[in-house]
Amino acid sequence: MTIARGAAIGALVLAIVVVGFIFFSRDGGTQYKLRFQTAGQLVKDDDVQIGGRRIGSIKKIELTDNNLADITIEVDKDYAPLHEGTTAVIRASSLSGIANRYIQLTPGPNSAKKLEDGAQLTTEKTTTIVDLDQLFDTLDPKTLTGLQNVIQGFAVQYDGRTLDKRALAADEANRSAKYFNPFLSTTDALVNQVMKDQPTLQRFLTDTSELVTSVAAKSTTLTALVSNTNQTAGAIADEAGALDTTLAALPTTLRKANTTFVNLRSTLADLTVLVNASKPANKDLAKFLRVLRPLVVASTPTINDLSTLINKAGPDNDATDLLNKTPTLAKSASTTFPNAIKSLRRSQSVVQYIRPYAPDFVMWLRDFGQAASNYDANGHFARISPMFNAFSFTDNPTGGVLTPVIPALRKVGLTTNYFSRCPGAASQPRPDGSNPFLDQGRLKPGNGTPSNPGDCDPSQVPPGP
Numbered sequence: 501m502t503i504a505r506g507a508a509i510g511a512l513v514l515a516i517v518v519v520g521f522i523f524f525s526r527d528g529g530t531q532y533k534l535r536f537q538t539a540g541q542l543v544k545d546d547d548v549q550i551g552g553r554r555i556g557s558i559k560k561i562e563l564t565d566n567n568l569a570d571i572t573i574e575v576d577k578d579y580a581p582l583h584e585g586t587t588a589v590i591r592a593s594s595l596s597g598i599a600n601r602y603i604q605l606t607p608g609p610n611s612a613k614k615l616e617d618g619a620q621l622t623t624e625k626t627t628t629i630v631d632l633d634q635l636f637d638t639l640d641p642k643t644l645t646g647l648q649n650v651i652q653g654f655a656v657q658y659d660g661r662t663l664d665k666r667a668l669a670a671d672e673a674n675r676s677a678k679y680f681n682p683f684l685s686t687t688d689a690l691v692n693q694v695m696k697d698q699p700t701l702q703r704f705l706t707d708t709s710e711l712v713t714s715v716a717a718k719s720t721t722l723t724a725l726v727s728n729t730n731q732t733a734g735a736i737a738d739e740a741g742a743l744d745t746t747l748a749a750l751p752t753t754l755r756k757a758n759t760t761f762v763n764l765r766s767t768l769a770d771l772t773v774l775v776n777a778s779k780p781a782n783k784d785l786a787k788f789l790r791v792l793r794p795l796v797v798a799s800t801p802t803i804n805d806l807s808t809l810i811n812k813a814g815p816d817n818d819a820t821d822l823l824n825k826t827p828t829l830a831k832s833a834s835t836t837f838p839n840a841i842k843s844l845r846r847s848q849s850v851v852q853y854i855r856p857y858a859p860d861f862v863m864w865l866r867d868f869g870q871a872a873s874n875y876d877a878n879g880h881f882a883r884i885s886p887m888f889n890a891f892s893f894t895d896n897p898t899g900g901v902l903t904p905v906i907p908a909l910r911k912v913g914l915t916t917n918y919f920s921r922c923p924g925a926a927s928q929p930r931p932d933g934s935n936p937f938l939d940q941g942r943l944k945p946g947n948g949t950p951s952n953p954g955d956c957d958p959s960q961v962p963p964g965p
Contacts, residue, residue, distance in 0.1 A: 530580035922956035
């Protein structure tokens, strides 16, 4: 071995040692856990990017107990730590491959709190990629069959053509190709505008997917809606003549309505004055309604009972039936009431005469009942038998004398001696003159004789003080 070769080998070994030292002493970066609904065909060591630049890689992919994907990423130290508000999206670098997925991070603001090593972003901060197969899975078999027929139709369009026809088709395709570039440019501009606000677009696609799923779940109801709409349109078509007449009359109606609306302006102006005048009262209206509310709640049963009283199922059981019979009642009463009024007018003098004696009659019933209310172990019994005018009383200076009246004259004495007593004359006259009672002059005093009969005799009072 020559000296030059040995020096070269030594330099190579030294370079390897230096590179290994730098590599193994390098900081591995900061690790975070991202939780997605699905892993989206990610594999270990796929890129983690910010703004299209690789800033880390995927270190581990695990499945949680509730079938979610826990993806551990490592962010280079130049881009760590991340801050709160960071979001993650699984994206595809192109549509031509499968294992070309990466995670795009949208960092949170630097003013937010830093995320510690090992921090986790939940599913609220992550978005899973939507594969084309997922879009196709949302289509029902009938729609998928229709899509297949469209694709097959393009093949049939060029299939079986002769050479000349194929040349003609190619020429037609070439003529249409000159419009393809503006179409692509316009489409590119449209896509760029749409992609400017990717979070909004993602939410739109997610919400659209949920909407389509919800509509698909209500397919039976949607079918019934379309069918009913078809029937409604058919019914409208059947009434084409009436609809035509209505449309012909519509201009006249609109002209009259225009006049009405013009007049409505003045009405609204007058109404404004009313509204302005009612504003001072309206400020207390809310308080009044709050106080009124318990009354309304409490009156609900009464109103329900009143409703039943006015109108109840069945015959002859409510106020409505009563009012229906009122004409018959009025017809019968048209002859009865005049006679009743005449009778009441004739009996007025009798009632007027009897009325002042009502207290005497009531007190007689009370005292008579007490007189016969004695009782012993055998129950109630009467110890006395009422006798009227059994004695006559003679007053003298030394005291009154009771003289027995023979039984044959006692009844006569009841009808002759006390025939014309005035009300209140059952007890001795009071000093204030309140009895005997002459009903403020309505009872005419007399002595019961033909020359002076009167209504009652005030002098017929019990003896004694």
